[in-house]
Amino acid sequence: MSNGKGKRSSALHIRSYAAIVFLLCGLFRRTWITMFEDYRKITQEDLEDIKESISTQDLPSAINTIKEYLKKQDLVELNIGVTGESGSGKSTFVNAFRGLGDEEEGSAETGPVETTMEPEVYLHPKYKNxxxxxxxxxxxxxxxxxKYLxxxxxxxxxxxxxIASERFREWHTQLAKEIMRMGKKFYFVRSKIDSCITAEKRKKTFDQxxxxxxxxxDCKNGLRKIGIEDPVVFLISGWELGKYDFNLLQERMEKELPHHKRRVLLLALPNITLEINEKKKKALEANNVKVALLSVCAATVPIPGLLVALDFVIFKTEVExxxxxxxxxxxxxxxxxxxxxxxxxxxxSQMKSLHFGLNLASMLPVLGAASLVVAGSAFEYVASLIPILGSVAAGAMSFITVSTMLKRALDDIAEDARNVLMASVGTTV
Structure with a gap:
């Protein structure tokens, strides 16, 4: 009798376990199918090259190899030319785009007269490319x-x-047409909108x-008169970059850039609107698969301690x-x-992600817990998608652990960024 009950109990446990695994697989399937859309950014050949490189190294050297790879993944260069009349606010725009004020260290010189006599390059403070x-x-x-170009x-x-601070003139359209003729993109920006609003606010009939x-x-009509058929004009304030048309401008730039440069633009944009905040999150999330795949290399290389050490390095680098x-x-x-x-x-006080202690002692329990959560047959689904994993369970498990932890960290940090932004402008979500 007890054997019969035991068998029924075991069968019940097996069915319960199977149901849980089925639900987990469904969850991970939806999550990683979306993430694998960006898998093409790293190839099987890339992974095999990395694996071959670290297989002949000791633990410190292997870790440094992965660190260097992580550093190099975003070295695509983006060059933006800002031009306009003297005093139009182009230097202020250069500074604001990089998240700097006009008087901060590394800012472009501004003034009522032309201060730029030849092209002057200003690097982004966080993204030097x-x-x-x-x-x-x-x-x-x-x-x-x-001749100018x-x-x-x-x-x-x-x-x-x-950039123009008043009306667009003949030389603006001359420049635009020449840029078009040479196969480049350009964007018309009407600057100093904050000054216009301040002046107009004095009127009783003011309607912003x-x-x-x-x-x-008026800008569009002026451009049509001087030969631009279907002009698009973006209204911008260098002092309040998050207002007016800046979101529209960055959306247009992102849309028209080659795919490999969009991520660089999004990461470099100042985090001044909720829309930019969300785009940054998506750009970072798209990279999670590529980064997590690096841990697979460690799972197939017989260096003691390499898998745990590299998972920590990968996670720490990405969270930073x-x-x-x-x-x-x-x-x-x-x-x-x-x-x-x-x-x-x-x-x-708006940030809950501060609990991501970036030291090995605090991260080991977190990474271990993630492994337990995703254990089961979920890794088999991932293994079937990634050629280099094959049937190596450790590689699949490591991949799922790292990508799960990165997603969790990114969700929390992006939410913190949203809350901090809202708190800084005195608005509640």
């Missing part, structure tokens, strides 16, 4: 668009931003939306990237405090 060029002013009587070496720029629509349409990209590192938070009425303690 993103270069914003402050180009000499246009609009002199002898201005010739073709040759002077500034037009071929090095991915796209141009043409109506005023902005009027300015935009998340904090920097979302502007949650200490230096970025301090800068945000200076531009708002919040203290750094108040901003940090």
């Amino acid at each position: 993103v270069k914003v060029w402050d180009l000499p002013g246009i609009g002199t009587p002898n201005f010739k668009a073709d 040759k002077l500034v070496q037009f071929e090095r720029y991915d796209f141009f931003i043409i 939306k109506k005023m902005l629509d009027t300015i935009r349409e 990237t998340y904090f920097n990209t979302f502007g949650l590192d200490d230096s970025s938070l301090q800068k945000l405090c200076e531009n708002s009425d919040k203290t750094i303690e108040e901003l940090k």
Whole structure:
């Protein structure tokens, strides 16, 4: 009798376990199918090269190899040329785009007269491969668009931003047409919108939306008159970059950039709107598969301690990237405090991701717990998708563990960035 009960109990446990595994597989299937859309960014040959390289190294050397690979993955260069009339606010835009004020260290020189006599490059403070060029002013009587572009070496720029602080003039359209003729992209930006609003607010009939629509349409009409058939104009304030048309501008730039440069643009954008915050999250999430696959190499290399050490290095490196990209590192938070009425303690109180202690002792239990959560037949699904894993269970398990932890960390850090942004402007979500 007891044997019969035992068999029924075992069968019940097996069915319960199977149901749980089925649910887990369904969950992971939905999650990783989405993530694998970006799998093409790393090939089986890449993984095999990395595996071959670290298989002949000792533990410290192997870890350094992976660290260097992680550093090199975002070295795609992006060059942005910013041009316009003297005093149009192009240097202020160069600074704001890089998240700097006009008087901060490393900022472009600004002033009421032209201060840029030749192309001046300004590196992004966090992404040195993103270069914003402050180009000499246009609009002199002898201005010739073709000679100007040759002077500034037009071929090095991915796209141009043409800035005007009042109406667009003949030399703006000359430059735009020459840029088009040479096969490059450009964007018309009407700057100093905050000054226009301040001036118009004195009127009793002031209507901000109506005023902005009027300015935009006036710019478009002016461009049509000087030969631009279907102009798009973005209204921008260098002092309040998150307002007005900046989201529309970055969406257009992202859409028209080659695929391999979109990620670089998104990561470099200042984290000043909720829309940018969400785009950054998606760009980082798309990289999780590529990064997690590196742990597979360690699972198939017989170096004692390599798998745990590399999983930790990969996770630590990516989490640090998340904090920097979302502007949650200490230096970025301090800068945000200076531009708002919040203290750094108040901003940090909005952050729950501070519990990601980036040391090996604190991470081992977390990584181990993740392995238990995803244990079962879920790894077989992942193994079937990744050729290099084959039937190596350790590799599949390591992949799932790292990618799961990265997703969890990214979700928390992106939410923190959203909360910090809202707190800094005094708004609740």
